[in-house]
Amino acid sequence: MADFIPPAPNGNSPFADMRGHHVAVRTPDLEAFRRWYVEVLDFRLVAEWQVDRLTLAFIAPPTDDDFYIEILGGSEPAPQDAHPFRDLESSLAYAGYHHFCLNVASIETTVEELRRRDVKIVVEPVLVEAISRRIAFFADPFGNLVELAEVLA
Numbered sequence: 030m031a032d033f034i035p036p037a038p039n040g041n042s043p044f045a046d047m048r049g050h051h052v053a054v055r056t057p058d059l060e061a062f063r064r065w066y067v068e069v070l071d072f073r074l075v076a077e078w079q080v081d082r083l084t085l086a087f088i089a090p091p092t093d094d095d096f097y098i099e100i101l102g103g104s105e106p107a108p109q110d111a112h113p114f115r116d117l118e119s120s121l122a123y124a125g126y127h128h129f130c131l132n133v134a135s136i137e138t139t140v141e142e143l144r145r146r147d148v149k150i151v152v153e154p155v156l157v158e159a160i161s162r163r164i165a166f167f168a169d170p171f172g173n174l175v176e177l178a179e180v181l182a
Contacts, residue, residue, distance in 0.1 A: 033160055051087065051097035052129045056171055059084050059102020065170055066098065069146050090131060098129075128166065128174035136163045136179040143167055154179075 039045065056062045066072040066088050075087040075097060082104050087097040133139040136154045144150060151174065152166040163179045 049096065051099045053099040053101055054171075054173060055101045057102065057105050059086060059100050062100050062102065062171060063088060069148060072098070096131075128176050130164075130176035130178050133177050133179055136165055136177055139177055140165050140167075156181075 054062070063074065063086055067074060071091045072088040073091065075089050077084065077086040079085075083101060084103045086100045086102070088100065089097050140150060140154055149168045150165065151168050152164070154163050154165040156163050161181045163181065165177045166174050167177070168174055
């Protein structure tokens, strides 16, 4: 199986300069969020700054300088409905933000290391032939789902 081939880029679009950069996650405790990602997933702190009563930070995966998680921390955010992660199917019943995805070289090796670090695996590795990937999901301690994807050759 080969990776899927996207349509040709649309260089004529007035939005042709758009590129992915980060996903933002709101938390009342920036320090706890940052510490978990840095200590458990080996993310790196890229930048941290203040905006009014909030502290914001960019963290990045161990070797990726093109994708960040922006942590929006401080004060007390309004509550959001909690969605229990019993399985992937039940999580798909809710509208809005669902997860972000990180590509990995080996889904089995990554999931095994996450287990060793006591990370909750929500969906065990599964083959998705339509996109030539094996995927798995884990949950961070703050209720956010993260997908892992291994692109198959």
